[in-house]
Amino acid sequence: xxNAISKxxxxxxxxxxxxxISILPMMAVVTLMPVIPTIRNHFSxxxxxxxxxxxxxxxxxxxxxxxxxxxxxxxxxxxRRKLLLFFTFLYGLGGxxxxxxxxxxxxxxxxxxxxxxxxxILTVSNA
Numbered sequence: 004x005x006n007a008i009s010k011x012x013x014x015x016x017x018x019x020x021x022x023x024i025s026i027l028p029m030m031a032v033v034t035l036m037p038v039i040p041t042i043r044n045h046f047s048x049x050x051x052x053x054x055x056x057x058x059x060x061x062x063x064x065x066x067x068x069x070x071x072x073x074x075x076x077x078x079x080x081x082x083r084r085k086l087l088l089f090f091t092f093l094y095g096l097g098g099x100x101x102x103x104x105x106x107x108x109x110x111x112x113x114x115x116x117x118x119x120x121x122x123x124i125l126t127v128s129n130a
Contacts, residue, residue, distance in 0.1 A: 063117050073122075097117030
């Protein structure tokens, strides 16, 4: 029986890409940790900023906990590659957004967008 679908085999480039993608979520935390004092100083007029500033780091983790089950479900339904490409773009958008905003609420929004992308990246890359 001739199969219409050709068998594709992953190689070294695909392995490097998957390994690199798996590192992205850790980079989101590591790169932001040193600037928490700067965030506190910049948004010093916001009440409770000493409590809110560290939440900038933990917000993506909350999104991972909330959205990872949905990511697994959608990956099975829609396919892993499309989701990985879309949510890697969303991750990048959420990561770059705080660079352009002057509002703490938008900064947190960018981190939440990054967290949603992170949830899908972690789930799909581990699958």
